[in-house]
Amino acid sequence: MDLRLLRYFMACVENKTMHAAAEAVHVSQPALSKAIHSLEAQLGVPLLDRRPRGVEPTRFGETLFRYAKLIDSEVRRAVAEIDAMRGLTRGTIVIGVIPTMSSVMADVARTVMATLPGLRLKLKIAFSAELTAALLDGELDTALLLLPANSDPLGLAFEPLVQTGPRVATRPGHPLVGRKDLSLADLAAFPWLIPDYPPSHREIINRAFLDAGVPPPQSAIDVSTVILFDSVVQDSDLITVVPSTLLSTRPTNLTALEVDFAFPPEQVGLAYRQHSSLLPGARAVMQLIRDACAALPGAVSAKR
The missing domain is CATH 3.40.190.290 (D-Maltodextrin-Binding Protein; domain 2)
Incomplete structure (x- = not known):
């Protein structure tokens, strides 16, 4: 399956209209429509419901979208891993942050800009429940959030950094x-x-x-x-x-x-997917987050 077609399809779902999706992926709207029809023909099912005010994924489209996000995320990781083998640290790292830790993340972002100029950060500020779901869906590389008090969601690993309350x-x-x-x-x-x-x-x-x-x-x-x-x-x-x-x-x-x-008592820390290799850039940013949290009141021992 052509990765380019998957990215076009993802853009349609995320932008909700063909016009906005075409602008997002820098192609004409007729070209985008042709690409989506080609993908639907390959799979033999409709992927998008065309409505007067935009498009919505069908139940087939919802399934494909879920896997397409994971595929795109893993391809991005592969490219970054190859870059790291070449001695480069670059690309985009997507990190989730709870609102109360946004100032800590701002300090980390300034350090990234000063010391890792080839790395681009994309930050998502949200509550822990939303960030946990985004991690499981492959939308984030890691997240700085309030750790679950009882049981850990299946598939995620947690690293406590700060004791809070x-x-x-x-x-x-x-x-x-x-x-x-x-x-x-x-x-x-x-x-x-x-x-x-x-x-x-x-x-x-x-x-x-x-x-x-x-x-x-x-x-x-x-x-x-x-x-x-x-x-x-x-x-x-x-x-x-x-x-x-x-x-x-x-x-x-x-x-x-x-x-x-x-x-x-509550703990704030890092969360990431257990069975997905972290990008070199993500590992570098995570270490900066650990260092920043180690200086806070209530800091707990962090993995190195």
């Missing part, structure tokens, strides 16, 4: 800062901003308040992650929940309150 925090001048005798009633007297992710944090807070006979706090603002809204907390009396890595990896005016919730 949720902290209840607010602005430095908040009336509750510095108090050592805080009660849940004291906390309930102020507005809260509780991120939606991960949902376990909200569940733990609600359970603690209910067990004490105090109505659980309601979020004044619903957000997916506090990292994009810490400025709101800094300019108000809001109380929020943040991972300790947020307080130690990027400039912030948030300060932790002296409260004791039964938050379980």
